[in-house]
Amino acid sequence: MVSSPYYHCLTLSLLLVPPLIFGTYLLVAFPSPPETLSLHPSLASLPRHAKSWQIYPEDFYEGGSYVSFPQGRMRYWLLGPENGKKVVLIHGLSIPAIVWKDIAPRLVARGYRVLLYDLYGRGYSDAPETTYEPGLFTIQLALLMQHLNWDKASIVGSSMGGGIAAAFTAHFPHLVDEKVILIASAGLIENCDISRTAKFMSSPLVQSVASSMPFRKYLQRLTNTTSITGDDEVDPMIEIVRVQSAHLPGYNAALSSSLRDGPIRGQSAMFSSSGFEGKKVLLIHGTKDVTVHPKYAPRIIELLPDETKKSAKLVTIEDGGHEIVLTHAEIVTDEMIQFLEAKH
Structure with a gap:
């Protein structure tokens, strides 16, 4: 009869060999090459008879060009005199650079060199x-400024x-030049101030459904039933959001990731960064903003470095909602110009 210790050694060997083999494989295995970044198309991919070309054609602004970077091709526009003071305008979550349609021309008329682009x-x-985290957007602008040979600019x-x-x-x-302007600025939004609908719609499960072809076909039928011609009740800004959602396969996922991972929330360290030292900051916020509550504007000021905080200015627009760049464009532009041209 075989002794009991032999059985113990055999059992132990059988238990240890598989983990040892698996561990050795993990140590010597070499990863596969990284996959090529997948890029979803932009509005440029839609036919010229599409509604988007009526609302927001690629030559909506003069001086438009494309440039390709590692994260994909992007569209930008340069307006105004080449020797004008440089200003960059950064749009928000869902509406592209068309949102600056009433402000950019006023800045150009004042002699500014204005850079607009689509995120x-x-x-x-x-x-x-990819993940639409803050670094994606900051690097996008840094590469664009390098491409244009811009050393500095005021950032809006x-x-x-x-x-x-x-x-x-x-x-x-x-x-960044001396001036930074923050209009209805996100960055500090708390989870409780994000609507349940937005949270639900940005969930991975819902985004999987929203990105499916049947659902997008349904959205396309809805967008194709409305006309922007002769219908004063149709808001072009709402329509351009609908068109992107229905026709661009990457749009809904970009918005979802931006809400979950992007610079909407958690930017306290950015506002309090030493990068703001020596800068002048203007905040403009509507008193009836239900998307980014007006309470966040003074909180941003409190986070700024001490010297920057002392000179920071907050302008409130009575009864202004979130889209004050559209509804109160003249007031906003006047405040911007006064701030940009002030001798501090």
């Missing part, structure tokens, strides 16, 4: 299949663009 996942810029951000402006100032302060 990744919106308008005429590609939608990379609206809504989520304000969060991007804060992150950009924190990480690339040498590219």
